[in-house]
Amino acid sequence: MFQSAMPRLLKRNRPFRDFWVGQTVSLFGDQVSLLAIPLLAALELDAGATQMGLLTAAALVPNLLFSLHLGAWADRRPRRRELLIAADLGRALLLLTIPLAWLLGVLSLAQLYLVAFAAGSLGVVFSVAYDIVFVALLDREQYIEGGSLIHGSRAASIVAGNSVAGLLVQALTAPIAILLDALSYLGSAVFIGRAGAVEASPAQGREGASLAAGGRFIARAPLIRAALLASATLNLFNTGFYALLVLYATRDLGMSAGTLGLALAIGGFGSLLGALVVRGLSSRIGLGKALVFGFVLTPAPLLLVPIAAGSPVPAVLVAVAEFFNGMGVMVLDVGLGSLYAALVPDPLRARVSGAFLLVNYGVRPIGAVAGGLLAAAVGLQATMWVTAAGALAGVLWLLPSPIPRLRELPRAAVDY
Numbered sequence: 001m002f003q004s005a006m007p008r009l010l011k012r013n014r015p016f017r018d019f020w021v022g023q024t025v026s027l028f029g030d031q032v033s034l035l036a037i038p039l040l041a042a043l044e045l046d047a048g049a050t051q052m053g054l055l056t057a058a059a060l061v062p063n064l065l066f067s068l069h070l071g072a073w074a075d076r077r078p079r080r081r082e083l084l085i086a087a088d089l090g091r092a093l094l095l096l097t098i099p100l101a102w103l104l105g106v107l108s109l110a111q112l113y114l115v116a117f118a119a120g121s122l123g124v125v126f127s128v129a130y131d132i133v134f135v136a137l138l139d140r141e142q143y144i145e146g147g148s149l150i151h152g153s154r155a156a157s158i159v160a161g162n163s164v165a166g167l168l169v170q171a172l173t174a175p176i177a178i179l180l181d182a183l184s185y186l187g188s189a190v191f192i193g194r195a196g197a198v199e200a201s202p203a204q205g206r207e208g209a210s211l212a213a214g215g216r217f218i219a220r221a222p223l224i225r226a227a228l229l230a231s232a233t234l235n236l237f238n239t240g241f242y243a244l245l246v247l248y249a250t251r252d253l254g255m256s257a258g259t260l261g262l263a264l265a266i267g268g269f270g271s272l273l274g275a276l277v278v279r280g281l282s283s284r285i286g287l288g289k290a291l292v293f294g295f296v297l298t299p300a301p302l303l304l305v306p307i308a309a310g311s312p313v314p315a316v317l318v319a320v321a322e323f324f325n326g327m328g329v330m331v332l333d334v335g336l337g338s339l340y341a342a343l344v345p346d347p348l349r350a351r352v353s354g355a356f357l358l359v360n361y362g363v364r365p366i367g368a369v370a371g372g373l374l375a376a377a378v379g380l381q382a383t384m385w386v387t388a389a390g391a392l393a394g395v396l397w398l399l400p401s402p403i404p405r406l407r408e409l410p411r412a413a414v415d416y
Contacts, residue, residue, distance in 0.1 A: 022191030029184020053372020071354020240371025267322025274330025288406030
């Protein structure tokens with residue numbers, strides 16, 4: 001039964017299947033911590049808006065500090081798959097310290113900040129090496145299909161993970177729920193270890209040692225440059241929005257942990273739908289127009305969340321916003337991931353990923369802190385309006401670029 005329903009790529013490519021299983025396990029665990037850690041801070045440690053912003057920022061600021069150096073380092077290593085395994089094992093150990101400290105009665109916001117920062121640093125290691133392993137497992141024409149499978153798992157994890165996370169936090173408390181994410185990283189490490197692949201040769205020579213090579217490539221590639229600027233704008237405001245969503249939903253909208261988890265899980269159905277349709281959408285209207293559509297669909301529905309404060313059914317509006325936001329995110333993630341995989345030369349993959357993280361993820365702690373400070377000054381609802389509306393500006397970077405005219409995946413650049 002399972003074999004007949006299994007996508008063709010997973011049937012024929014066992015190394016990618018192991019990689020996909022590992023990512024699926026980890027993504028499901030991540031959804032637990034994404035809800036459980038903010039709830040732990042807000043409900044048990046009494047964190048305020050500024051502290052919630054700082055907690056989100058702590059997990060993201062390693063992208064600003066380490067992305068370029070770790071990208072250059074990963075490009076020179078012969079076996080990047082080992083970096084993925086080490087990052088997973090390290091994050092598992094870090095998360096295990098949270099329930100342990102809680103059981104001993106010594107858990108504090110300071111520890112959550114430290115765990116978030118250290119786990120975020122290992123996340124940078126994983127991210128800069130990820131594309132190298134991903135493209136080693138697939139042929140070029142399989143990038144969109146492979147990306148759709150990975151992001152389909154992410155969507156399914158949002159559906160199940162958020163609802164389960166909310167219920168677990170209510171039934172078992174947040175620290176115990178976080179144990180599941182720690183175990184998921186261990187499972188991911190096991191399956192990635194089985195996913196053998198012939199990776200591209202490490203970068204050599206002066207250009208192989210250059211920290212700035214990834215940034216120079218992005219600056220000369222109009223497709224990637226426009227996509228990165230649009231993503232950075234979207235994520236600057238989006239992170240401010242989501243850094244405060246748990247606090248806003250629980251305090252201003254009066255939603256319980258279980259209700260919030262279920263509302264967010266509805267967003268996972270949108271993500272799942274987005275992952276299922278992105279391949280056909282890109283074929284029908286062209287990859288470029290699909291990306292423009294995704295940059296509008298991702299932030300626009302979030303305007304329903306501040307409206308929910310005056311609604312008799314706020315959870316319904318939050319769920320609708322999350323559904324269409326999730327759909328847009330999947331269209332962007334699959335489309336942008338495939339674009340980068342097709343365009344970036346193998347010797348530069350980790351450094352381009354590092355430069356990408358520096359810009360696209362580096363703005364996120366800024367957005368998180370700014371969102372927290374703005375909320376402290378003007379209130380949570382006003383800040384949700386500003387951040388949801390501001391994220392829409394990202395699409396403006398695409399309109400004068402070649403992206404709207406892009407029909408299919410371009411060829412990788414030779415001169416870099």
